[in-house]
Amino acid sequence: xxxxxxxxxxxxxxxxxxxxxxxxxxVEAGKxxxxxGPNGSGKSTLSYVLxxxxxxxxxxxxxxxxxxxxxxxxxxERAAAGLFLAFQYPVEIPxxxxxxxxxxxxxxxxxxxxxxEMGAPExxxxxxxxxxxxxISPDMMKRPVNVGFSGGEKKRNEILQMSLLQxxxxxxxxxxxxxxxxxxxLVSKGVxxxxxxxxxxxxxxxxxxxxxxxxxxxxxxxxAGKIVQTGGPELALxxxxxxxxxxxxxxA
Amino acid sequence: xxAPTNPxxxxxxxxxxxxxxxxxxxxxxxxxxxxxxxxxxxxxxxxWKYTPVRDVTPDTPVPANNAADAFADVDAYRFxxxxxxxxxxxxxxxxxAKVADVADEKGAPWMxxxxxxxxxxxxxxxxKQVERPFADLNLALFSDGLAVRIPAGTALDKPIHLRxxxxxxxxxxxxxxxxxxxxxxxxxxxxxxxTTGAEVVVEDGATLNHLRAQTEVADKQFTALxxxxxxxxxxxxxxxxxxGALIRNETQITMAGENGxxxxxxxxxxxxxxxxDNTVYISHEAAHCxxxxxxxxxxxxESKAVFQGKIYVKKDAQKTDGYxxxxxxxxxxxxxxxxxxELEIYADDVMCSHGSTTGALDETALFYxxxxxVPLKEAEAMLVAAxxxxxxxxxxxxxxxxxxxxxxxxxxxxxxxx
Numbered sequence: 001x002x003x004x005x006x007x008x009x010x011x012x013x014x015x016x017x018x019x020x021x022x023x024x025x026x027v028e029a030g031k032x033x034x035x036x037g038p039n040g041s042g043k044s045t046l047s048y049v050l051x052x053x054x055x056x057x058x059x060x061x062x063x064x065x066x067x068x069x070x071x072x073x074x075x076x077e078r079a080a081a082g083l084f085l086a087f088q089y090p091v092e093i094p095x096x097x098x099x100x101x102x103x104x105x106x107x108x109x110x111x112x113x114x115x116x117e118m119g120a121p122e123x124x125x126x127x128x129x130x131x132x133x134x135x136i137s138p139d140m141m142k143r144p145v146n147v148g149f150s151g152g153e154k155k156r157n158e159i160l161q162m163s164l165l166q167x168x169x170x171x172x173x174x175x176x177x178x179x180x181x182x183x184x185x186l187v188s189k190g191v192x193x194x195x196x197x198x199x200x201x202x203x204x205x206x207x208x209x210x211x212x213x214x215x216x217x218x219x220x221x222x223x224a225g226k227i228v229q230t231g232g233p234e235l236a237l238x239x240x241x242x243x244x245x246x247x248x249x250x251x252a
Numbered sequence: 253x254x255a256p257t258n259p260x261x262x263x264x265x266x267x268x269x270x271x272x273x274x275x276x277x278x279x280x281x282x283x284x285x286x287x288x289x290x291x292x293x294x295x296x297x298x299x300w301k302y303t304p305v306r307d308v309t310p311d312t313p314v315p316a317n318n319a320a321d322a323f324a325d326v327d328a329y330r331f332x333x334x335x336x337x338x339x340x341x342x343x344x345x346x347x348x349a350k351v352a353d354v355a356d357e358k359g360a361p362w363m364x365x366x367x368x369x370x371x372x373x374x375x376x377x378x379x380k381q382v383e384r385p386f387a388d389l390n391l392a393l394f395s396d397g398l399a400v401r402i403p404a405g406t407a408l409d410k411p412i413h414l415r416x417x418x419x420x421x422x423x424x425x426x427x428x429x430x431x432x433x434x435x436x437x438x439x440x441x442x443x444x445x446x447t448t449g450a451e452v453v454v455e456d457g458a459t460l461n462h463l464r465a466q467t468e469v470a471d472k473q474f475t476a477l478x479x480x481x482x483x484x485x486x487x488x489x490x491x492x493x494x495x496g497a498l499i500r501n502e503t504q505i506t507m508a509g510e511n512g513x514x515x516x517x518x519x520x521x522x523x524x525x526x527x528x529d530n531t532v533y534i535s536h537e538a539a540h541c542x543x544x545x546x547x548x549x550x551x552x553x554e555s556k557a558v559f560q561g562k563i564y565v566k567k568d569a570q571k572t573d574g575y576x577x578x579x580x581x582x583x584x585x586x587x588x589x590x591x592x593x594e595l596e597i598y599a600d601d602v603m604c605s606h607g608s609t610t611g612a613l614d615e616t617a618l619f620y621x622x623x624x625x626v627p628l629k630e631a632e633a634m635l636v637a638a639x640x641x642x643x644x645x646x647x648x649x650x651x652x653x654x655x656x657x658x659x660x661x662x663x664x665x666x667x668x669x670x
Contacts, residue, residue: 053619054615075623076622090620093621093634095641096634096638101621101624104626108630165625
């Protein structure tokens with residue numbers, strides 16, 4: 001589904017700052033891959049490069065989603081192609097209502113795919129049902145996007161977007177950061193509800209605890225811009241127990 | 253050698269012979285003399301530094317662009333002026349005259365405290381009198397307009413809409429007295445006026461809401477609005493200006509009675525080589541008044557926005573609450589915003605603040621929207637709409653707010669399509 005080969009990138013403004021130094025990774029449909037790694041290993045950058053954020057220059061390698069080269073696409077085209085990034089820090093957008101935002105996004109993607117736009121009544125029904133599942137109040141839906149939301153509310157709002165937009169590949173960038181245990185359970189439940197045979201997940205996290213709730217099929221360890229080790233769920237437990245030093249020492 | 257010709261003097265001399273020039277002849281002479289003493293300002297004049305008007309002549313064309321009349325669907329007392337004269341057949345003069353006092357071409361006694369009363373008053377205490385050449389030219393040359401008194405206690409049942417059409421560079425005038433406890437809404441639209449001039453007196457406890465859609469002006473328009481706000485009275489004015497090659501809106505508000513409210517807001521959308529200038533002067537002469545200025549500029553291409561806003565607080569105007577914010581979003585590298593906030597305060601117990609910002613749209617917010625599938629132009633339109641909305645919310649009526657929102661959306665949609 002998602003195939004990353006030999007991906008290299010550097011900062012656009014600073015060619016000397018190389019961040020990704022040859023990432024190889026393939027996420028199959030129906031699988032959850034986790035990426036763990038110490039601070040500064042390039043995990044979040046990988047998510048930004050895949051979703052098309054400005055500021056990074058890909059210098060080598062490729063990334064395809066369902067066989068399509070995504071690196072040449074605009075961020076909105078990548079979204080329409082089925083890529084979704086749940087932000088580590090969801091952005092507050094004063095003045096733009098959450099409901100309008102969700103509907104605009106959904107219909108923009110549908111339009112881009114040549115599908116019919118969803119009418120207001122159908123959308124309302126859909127979004128209400130999904131919001132209720134994530135314990136998102138009608139009041140939150142009326143407010144401007146993420147403005148005045150708590151950390152947990154912001155993350156739930158990300159998962160709500162994910163469940164409305166039904167992407168093919170979901171990238172979760174440190175979705176567990178800033179969440180208490182209850183919020184993490186709620187968010188994980190939302191993510192697990194989306195797991196199915198046709199969908200792939202790339203879960204970026206510092207800590208094993210998220211992976212107790214979202215059980216990965218494959219765990220990768222990233223360090224210094226590369227995947228240095230790949231294994232099963234037990235790899236995450238090893239990190240939790242011994243830290244990264246052992247693994248990184250072994251890899252080096 | 254012949255003496256250099258002055259096209260404005262020629263125009264005024266020619267106009268004086270007409271019937272329309274007889275009303276207020278003395279005031280017209282005085283106004284023209286004020287203009288003539290200084291002539292058209294140059295960039296050396298402090299309040300005209302950013303707005304070049306030296307070459308504006310009486311025969312400046314007033315073409316309209318293809319935008320629709322924003323207020324076409326609003327149920328209103330309509331006054332349609334074509335080429336500088338009321339088109340009676342398309343206007344509701346008689347209907348308005350049933351509920352308000354509409355003066356004829358000779359004027360009316362109530363106009364004594366309004367006509368030329370606000371405009372001729374010197375700006376007290378100001379370091380320097382602002383040159384207002386177009387206000388004076390308008391007073392000298394206005395060929396028609398509306399003079400209306402809303403009787404005390406009357407809540408006008410629907411807005412008055414002044415509509416400017418035609419190809420001749422017209423000068424049109426409004427004189428308005430909103431008596432004690434009365435309320436009214438005033439709308440303006442259309443390109444067919446080179447200048448408009450207005451004097452409005454909002455008496456104690458009265459309310460006047462003013463909304464101007466300056467969205468059809470393809471070339472130039474110069475407006476001057478003088479308002480005097482009584483005790484416990486409220487005046488709100490909002491202008492949506494878009495695309496004009498050269499637009500200057502001057503507003504001068506005098507807070508004359510205690511606990512009055514004066515609000516000025518504007519949304520400005522510029523593209524091409526548009527230059528849109530909002531120059532505001534609020535004079536607090538009574539205690540416990542509140543004034544607000546909220547200006548939001550959205551500038552594309554090589555367009556320029558100018559905002560000059562002054563809050564003047566007289567010695568006795570204690571407990572004044574004055575607020576001013578002017579902000580610009582620059583959608584292109586070539587766009588420009590010049591802001592000149594000024595405070596001149598002689599009272600010692602006041603709360604006055606001002607702020608100004610200029611910048612591009614928030615990159616992070618744009619990326620967030622795009623990452624959810626919203627194309628760039630649409631994402632920009634969403635953020636622009638949110639940005640301008642802070643000014644739009646200053647409009648009292650929600651239905652009229654929506655009309656302005658639609659005009660902003662239409663402008664952004666046209667930008668996206670182009």
